[in-house]
Amino acid sequence: MNRNVNTKKMILNAILIGIGALLHQITPALGLPMQPDFALAMLFIIIIINDDYKTSLLSGIIIGIFTALTTKFPGGQLPNIIDKVVTANIIYLILLPFKNKVSNNVKIILSLLFGTLISGLVFLASAQIIVGLPGEFMSLVKLVVIPAIIMNLILGTILYKAVEVAFKATGTKIRY
Numbered sequence: 001m002n003r004n005v006n007t008k009k010m011i012l013n014a015i016l017i018g019i020g021a022l023l024h025q026i027t028p029a030l031g032l033p034m035q036p037d038f039a040l041a042m043l044f045i046i047i048i049i050n051d052d053y054k055t056s057l058l059s060g061i062i063i064g065i066f067t068a069l070t071t072k073f074p075g076g077q078l079p080n081i082i083d084k085v086v087t088a089n090i091i092y093l094i095l096l097p098f099k100n101k102v103s104n105n106v107k108i109i110l111s112l113l114f115g116t117l118i119s120g121l122v123f124l125a126s127a128q129i130i131v132g133l134p135g136e137f138m139s140l141v142k143l144v145v146i147p148a149i150i151m152n153l154i155l156g157t158i159l160y161k162a163v164e165v166a167f168k169a170t171g172t173k174i175r176y
Contacts, residue, residue: 009050012172016042016163017059021066023159037148039063040119041156043084044111045163047092048104060088075131076123083123091115104160112156113149120145 020042027036043063047056064084068077091111098107124140127133133140167173 008172009055013046013050013055013059016046017062017066020063021070024067025070036151036155037067037116037119038155038159039067040084040087040116041112041152041159043088044091044108044115044156045160047088047095048107048111048160049163051095051099053092056088056092057085060085063088073127076127078130079123079126082126083119086122087115087119090118104164108157108160109153112153116149116152116156117145120148 020039023038023042027038040063043059046059050056050059061081061084064081067084068080071077071080073079091114094110094114095107098110120141124133124137124145128137135143
């Protein structure tokens, strides 16, 4: 890959991470004790369009730091970093067998579904160990993680479509 393509990818990833962090910061909780995690959805989009482990891992770390800085969960800074790094690794591995076999639309749905579940479980487990939880683990899974999966699935798919349209408008290629 030439230097110009690498620079373009780095700029594109930085913009996507920035958009994800900004959306994470400004998104309200929508009346529930949680909010859709646009930063997580953007992480999955970055993993899919780059199809590169180093980029996936680095994006997981950076998005983990940004979400740690904007978390609304008391003491949730370290659990946010842990959950994004673990989730980025697992989603990258889950998507490997689908490389060049299924469309990015299928990949984003799989990522949003399983990735949000993994992220929620890892966040709650690490928060439980590090700072404690404000309720029973399984109750929080039902109250927070399951609705987050549904919201991320809907809103993350819309976000992916918006990124896809933006790429087409600018002539940027997305891996399929």
